Amino acid sequence: MPPRWPRKPDRRDPAYRRLDDRMNFALHVAIFAASNSGLWFLTKIQVLHWASLPWLTGTWAFILLVHAVYIFALANYSASEENEITGTPSQPPQ
Numbered sequence: 001m002p003p004r005w006p007r008k009p010d011r012r013d014p015a016y017r018r019l020d021d022r023m024n025f026a027l028h029v030a031i032f033a034a035s036n037s038g039l040w041f042l043t044k045i046q047v048l049h050w051a052s053l054p055w056l057t058g059t060w061a062f063i064l065l066v067h068a069v070y071i072f073a074l075a076n077y078s079a080s081e082e083n084e085i086t087g088t089p090s091q092p093p094q
Contacts, residue, residue, distance in 0.1 A: 014077040025071050032064055 009016055036057050042048035050056075 012079075014079050018075075018077045021071050021075060025067055028064060028067055032060055036060070 005016065005019075007013075011017060011020070039048065039050070039053055040057075043050060043053060
C-alpha cells in the first residue's frame, strides 16, 4: 500500500520533503539494482561483453552512496532553513 499523506502535499513542509527525498532514493536504488543485475546477467550468459561494466557499476554505486549520505546524514529538513531560502518569516508577525 502506498504511503498516504494526511494533508495537502506541500514541498515547503519539512516532513513531506524528507519523505519525498527518501522515496526518490528508493527509486534510485531500484533502478540501480534492476539495471546492473540485468547487465551482469547478460554478461554471464555471454550475450553481452562489456569490458567497462565493472567501472559503470562501481561509479554508479559510488553515486548511490553519495546520495544516501546526503539523504540520511547531511540533509537539513528544518522549517527555518526553508523559510530563509524563500524569504518568508518563520514566525507570523504579531
